[in-house]
Amino acid sequence: MARxxxxxxxxxxxxxxxxxxxxxxxxxxxGVKHSMNPFDEIAVEEAIRxxxxxxxxxxxxxxCGPAQSQEVIRTALAMGxxxxxxxxxxxxxxxxxxxxxxxxxLAKIAQKENIDLIIVGKQAIDxxxxxxxxxxxxxxxxxxxxxxxxxxxxEKELTVTREIDGGLETIKCKIPAVISADLRLNExxxxxxxxxxxxxxxxxxxxxxxxxxxxxxxxxxxxxxxxPPTRQAGVxxxxxxxxxxxxxxxxxxx
Amino acid sequence: MFSNCSRNLTSKFSNQLKRLQSSLVIxxxxxEALSPITQNALTAAKKIGGDITILVVGTKCGPAVEKLVKxxxxxxxxxAESDAFKGFTAESITPLILASQKQFNFTxxxxxxxxxxxxxxxxxxxxxxSSPVTxxxxxxxxxxxxxxxxxxxxxxxxxxxxxxxxxxxxGTSFExxxxxxxxxxxxxxxxxxxxxDLNTFVSQELSKSDRPDLxxxxxxxxxxRGLKSGExxxxxxxxxxxxxxxxxxxxxxxxxxxxxxxxxxGQTGKIVAPDLYIAxxxxxxxxxxxxxxxxxxxIAINKDPEAPIFQVSDYGLVADLFKAVPELTGKI
Numbered sequence: 001m002a003r004x005x006x007x008x009x010x011x012x013x014x015x016x017x018x019x020x021x022x023x024x025x026x027x028x029x030x031g032v033k034h035s036m037n038p039f040d041e042i043a044v045e046e047a048i049r050x051x052x053x054x055x056x057x058x059x060x061x062x063x064c065g066p067a068q069s070q071e072v073i074r075t076a077l078a079m080g081x082x083x084x085x086x087x088x089x090x091x092x093x094x095x096x097x098x099x100x101x102x103x104x105x106l107a108k109i110a111q112k113e114n115i116d117l118i119i120v121g122k123q124a125i126d127x128x129x130x131x132x133x134x135x136x137x138x139x140x141x142x143x144x145x146x147x148x149x150x151x152x153x154x155e156k157e158l159t160v161t162r163e164i165d166g167g168l169e170t171i172k173c174k175i176p177a178v179i180s181a182d183l184r185l186n187e188x189x190x191x192x193x194x195x196x197x198x199x200x201x202x203x204x205x206x207x208x209x210x211x212x213x214x215x216x217x218x219x220x221x222x223x224x225x226x227x228p229p230t231r232q233a234g235v236x237x238x239x240x241x242x243x244x245x246x247x248x249x250x251x252x253x254x
Numbered sequence: 255m256f257s258n259c260s261r262n263l264t265s266k267f268s269n270q271l272k273r274l275q276s277s278l279v280i281x282x283x284x285x286e287a288l289s290p291i292t293q294n295a296l297t298a299a300k301k302i303g304g305d306i307t308i309l310v311v312g313t314k315c316g317p318a319v320e321k322l323v324k325x326x327x328x329x330x331x332x333x334a335e336s337d338a339f340k341g342f343t344a345e346s347i348t349p350l351i352l353a354s355q356k357q358f359n360f361t362x363x364x365x366x367x368x369x370x371x372x373x374x375x376x377x378x379x380x381x382x383x384s385s386p387v388t389x390x391x392x393x394x395x396x397x398x399x400x401x402x403x404x405x406x407x408x409x410x411x412x413x414x415x416x417x418x419x420x421x422x423x424x425g426t427s428f429e430x431x432x433x434x435x436x437x438x439x440x441x442x443x444x445x446x447x448x449x450x451d452l453n454t455f456v457s458q459e460l461s462k463s464d465r466p467d468l469x470x471x472x473x474x475x476x477x478x479r480g481l482k483s484g485e486x487x488x489x490x491x492x493x494x495x496x497x498x499x500x501x502x503x504x505x506x507x508x509x510x511x512x513x514x515x516x517x518x519x520g521q522t523g524k525i526v527a528p529d530l531y532i533a534x535x536x537x538x539x540x541x542x543x544x545x546x547x548x549x550x551x552x553i554a555i556n557k558d559p560e561a562p563i564f565q566v567s568d569y570g571l572v573a574d575l576f577k578a579v580p581e582l583t584g585k586i
Contacts, residue, residue, distance in 0.1 A: 138380035
């Protein structure tokens with residue numbers, strides 16, 4: 001029976017069209033819909049399925065971020081996670097919080113809680129870094145199973161199918177291990193109302209990076225955040241013939 | 255006036271800095287052939303300036319090494335050939351990169367942003383206590399990098415303060431560097447016992463295709479949910495064959511099981527920037543646009559005139575793809 005730690009991040013909802021702040025130092029987050037990072041929902045779902053298959057004994061969800069991060073921990077609890085840990089980081093410190101900091105925090109919690117498996121999403125859809133799983137595995141000297149689309153737990157090992165550039169590959173990795181979830185790993189469940197009510201009674205422990213002995217001083221300085229160049233609006237063509245003409249004009253066809 | 259003055263200072267300063275840089279580029283190959291993205295990573299290394307070393311690691315390095323010793327602007331090629339690197343596992347390659355770093359003290363370690371390097375380099379960075387920068391689209395100075403965030407809807411410029419910079423660079427943002435005109439020495443990488451029992455490679459199922467590689471193709475034809483089935487993708491294959499194009503897909507088409515995931519274009523799939531991108535039956539969700547909006551010319555074929563894809567397309571055709579695509583294929 002494995003003890004599983006899941007990392008969840010609160011991000012701007014995937015369907016929101018973001019706006020860059022006028023001071024060009026970030027994007028507008030106030031009054032914008034946030035939700036759990038989609039890849040983390042998949043990580044949570046996988047952990048809960050492990051519990052349902054009786055291969056996991058306890059599932060703990062951890063989130064690093066401001067007070068509102070507790071919302072995504074509650075969501076994880078409502079999906080079926082047993083307890084939550086909120087590592088509070090806010091203000092300027094959160095602006096420069098990077099996967100290197102998060103991975104050290106996750107590693108410390110994993111050691112404290114005797115964790116066998118850490119599951120996180122492959123990437124957060126806000127910073128698009130795709131680093132935390134790999135870095136957590138490095139800090140702990142554990143094997144990593146990144147971009148997982150299938151995970152089978154054996155006695156002392158995991159058999160994992162990974163999404164790679166040319167197709168799929170299968171690896172066997174020892175436990176304890178860190179897994180990062182790809183989109184095709186599973187279909188996350190919706191939390192039902194009774195489970196949302198039950199989740200209110202589940203415990204969330206609060207701590208700070210300092211409590212864990214993790215230094216979160218900035219490793220980067222944000223110089224600017226700007227809008228990407230916009231494309232010129234194009235034209236709507238009347239028929240396939242004019243499209244063929246345009247392809248010829250552009251030298252794409254002889 | 256002041257800004258001019260500081261600009262001059264910066265350029266003098268950065269020229270001096272440039273000479274002090276030394277980069278390690280991790281080559282990507284499959285034991286048979288060098289991946290083209292290595293050439294884009296080389297260009298990024300040249301932008302940083304200073305000496306460039308390439309590391310080739312695998313069970314069979316010959317084919318890649320043979321190409322890379324001739325690459326323009328490369329000082330040395332380190333070769334690590336061993337069965338320990340079967341499956342290019344991050345657990346075996348990380349200690350090798352760390353040993354190379356210890357011997358040569360690189361200021362930068364970089365590779366093209368692919369599934370391979372995204373798995374390996376953050377692990378290396380954590381071991382060096384450095385915060386890595388993934389999917390870099392621009393290099394402003396040896397410590398200042400540009401990357402896209404929020405699915406390409408914001409462009410972030412950051413200065414990295416760690417002494418060793420670990421980067422993956424977006425292939426489509428850097429021209430390929432020439433594999434001619436150089437004469438680098440190849441030498442063995444630092445020896446060590448790199449075999450690991452943490453992770454074992456079991457097998458691979460690669461999608462076989464005679465078409466060009468999606469990430470580096472000049473023309474890409476992509477299909478979305480509008481194709482309605484995997485069989486209907488044949489319409490796109492026929493068009494692609496006429497245009498010598500690679501075939502891509504939206505997440506919706508992958509999720510619906512029409513095509514395998516390695517064909518996915520988008521924020522969490524592949525990022526492409528071909529000369530010509532033809533989007534067929536794709537609505538143009540934020541996540542898909544992230545993967546293709548740097549294409550030179552975008553053509554959209556969709557029956558919904560309100561589809562967001564028409565806001566980024568140069569030429570749009572509002573039509574039923576089942577009629578328009580065969581007609582187009584027939585006329586070229």
